[in-house]
Amino acid sequence: MSHSFSLEAILAIARNNAIGLDGKLPWHLSTELQLFKSITMHHALIMGRRTFESLPGILPNREHIIITQSMKPMHGVHNAISVEHALSIAESLAPQKVFAIGGKRIFDELIPQCNAIHVSRIMREFNADTFYDFNFQGYTIEQSHSLRDDETGTDILYQKLII
Numbered sequence: 761m762s763h764s765f766s767l768e769a770i771l772a773i774a775r776n777n778a779i780g781l782d783g784k785l786p787w788h789l790s791t792e793l794q795l796f797k798s799i800t801m802h803h804a805l806i807m808g809r810r811t812f813e814s815l816p817g818i819l820p821n822r823e824h825i826i827i828t829q830s831m832k833p834m835h836g837v838h839n840a841i842s843v844e845h846a847l848s849i850a851e852s853l854a855p856q857k858v859f860a861i862g863g864k865r866i867f868d869e870l871i872p873q874c875n876a877i878h879v880s881r882i883m884r885e886f887n888a889d890t891f892y893d894f895n896f897q898g899y900t901i902e903q904s905h906s907l908r909d910d911e912t913g914t915d916i917l918y919q920k921l922i923i
């Protein structure tokens with residue numbers, strides 16, 4: 761399906777495919793949070809209800825579309841009942857880019873439709889209860905650079921992948 765916006769995904773994955781623990785990220789990496797902020801700023805975000813609940817609040821200057829069948833409508837965010845519904849809300853908001861930001865089912869359903877994937881590969885293993893096995897095959901690396909989170913001494917490999 762073609763959209764009026766660029767549909768992209770953004771995710772951070774540890775060496776053991778960890779992405780979440782106890783409803784939060786398994787790590788606290790300021791460098792990675794800054795990267796997420798700079799890439800997504802002024803665009804729209806599509807996320808599952810648990811990912812929304814993991815945020816500190818509504819992220820400034822970004823439209824939030826939350827896929828949920830249980831959450832009550834809330835001021836400042838858009839509720840959708842499915843991925844298709846989320847994409848039709850995104851069309852009506854007319855952003856330049858829409859980012860799928862997780863969790864697992866959102867990635868499974870939307871990554872095949874995305875024209876770019878931003879992956880932060882966290883170069884350590886973490887305890888987790890949510891894992892995502894992202895298949896890098898078939899993508900071309902458009903951008904790649906290494907970052908270091910100095911507070912924790914953690915290396916991060918950022919890659920922008922295109923299909």
Ligand SMILES: NC(=O)c1ccc[n+]([C@@H]2O[C@H](COP(=O)([O-])OP(=O)(O)OC[C@H]3O[C@@H](n4cnc5c(N)ncnc54)[C@H](OP(=O)(O)O)[C@@H]3O)[C@@H](O)[C@H]2O)c1
Nearest residue numbers: 771772780783784785808809810811828829830862863864
């Ligand atoms: N490392 C990363 O890049 C990253 C990214 C995102 C999240 N996370 C982490 O992953 C965990 C959360 O992810 P998760 O996979 O457990 O949950 P999630 O996808 O964020 O939320 C699951 C909920 O979203 C709704 N939902 C999701 N897909 C749906 C669909 N296709 N149709 C209808 N409803 C749908 C349902 O809400 P209702 O129950 O309300 O109906 C479902 O219970 C947290 O620990 C978070 O910090 C990590």
